[in-house]
Amino acid sequence: xxxxxxxxxxxxxxxxxxxxxxxxxxxxxxxxxxxxxxxxxxxxxxxxxxxxxxxxxxxxxxxxxxxxxxxxxxxxxxxxxxxxxxxxxxxxxxxxxxxxxxxxxxxxxxxxxxxxxxxxxxxxxxxxxxxxxxxxxxxxxxxxxxxxxxxxxxxxxxxxxxxxxxxxxxxxxxxxxxxxxxxxxxxxxxxxxxxxxxxxxxxxxxxxxxxxxxxxxxxxxxxxxxxxxxxxxxxxxxxxxxxxxxxxxxxxxxxxxxxxxxxxxxxxxxxxxx
Numbered sequence: 001x002x003x004x005x006x007x008x009x010x011x012x013x014x015x016x017x018x019x020x021x022x023x024x025x026x027x028x029x030x031x032x033x034x035x036x037x038x039x040x041x042x043x044x045x046x047x048x049x050x051x052x053x054x055x056x057x058x059x060x061x062x063x064x065x066x067x068x069x070x071x072x073x074x075x076x077x078x079x080x081x082x083x084x085x086x087x088x089x090x091x092x093x094x095x096x097x098x099x100x101x102x103x104x105x106x107x108x109x110x111x112x113x114x115x116x117x118x119x120x121x122x123x124x125x126x127x128x129x130x131x132x133x134x135x136x137x138x139x140x141x142x143x144x145x146x147x148x149x150x151x152x153x154x155x156x157x158x159x160x161x162x163x164x165x166x167x168x169x170x171x172x173x174x175x176x177x178x179x180x181x182x183x184x185x186x187x188x189x190x191x192x193x194x195x196x197x198x199x200x201x202x203x204x205x206x207x208x209x210x211x212x213x214x215x216x217x218x219x220x221x222x223x224x225x226x227x228x229x230x231x232x233x234x235x236x237x238x239x240x241x242x243x244x245x246x247x248x249x250x251x252x253x254x255x256x257x258x259x260x261x262x263x264x265x266x267x268x269x270x271x272x273x274x
Contacts, residue, residue, distance in 0.1 A: 038091030107221035109258030112251030135174030141194035157246030
């Protein structure tokens with residue numbers, strides 16, 4: 001009888017042990033980092049961020065290329081990558097519609113996109129890009145230390161973070177927010193010093209929190225964005241780098257290369273899906 005209960009206990013224990021989460025394999029993943037800036041403000045964090053991304057690639061075993069040349073945007077080149085990172089790009093970063101179409105084809109073919117910090121300030125006059133990135137930059141209060149709150153702790157870019165993460169960064173506000181966003185973290189506006197906040201509809205427009213990190217699936221591809229990463233020193237913070245790595249992992253999805261049979265864009269001004 002004792003043996004029976006021992007065996008039964010072992011069976012029940014096995015039944016209730018949750019399956020181990022498989023570790024993501026970076027083998028075969030290749031990433032392109034794009035750093036182009038148009039006329040206007042250029043962050044001085046690009047070199048530090050690029051070096052950090054290269055180190056992440058070495059540490060985790062994925063391939064990485066870096067360019068600031070918009071002529072690199074062709075179907076033939078982009079089809080090599082599972083993820084394209086807009087690393088602190090800002091303002092107009094493409095020279096012509098052919099380059100823009102290459103990006104659209106890449107996304108529609110299932111390519112992943114990651115945006116870091118000022119990526120939401122990129123191509124502010126191109127509706128498709130703004131919808132794809134998730135929003136378009138409007139303003140930010142002064143650089144300061146304040147609180148950010150994790151609202152989805154299951155995502156690979158947030159699962160290891162404390163519920164309240166306090167960083168020194170810029171609290172970005174965006175407009176034209178894509179309604180399909182899955183918000184992962186918000187800025188706690190109660191902790192932000194912003195003398196101009198009340199000038200925006202008495203502060204009611206922003207409320208007490210505002211999206212800071214999100215992901216979504218738009219027009220065939222996967223996109224992940226973090227508003228953090230303003231200061232060069234941020235790219236030495238292991239927690240921030242793990243945050244970005246998780247975003248790259250999510251954007252890579254099943255690691256398949258883009259399938260260009262799904263690409264259908266004819267013009268950068270094609271009607272938006274919604």
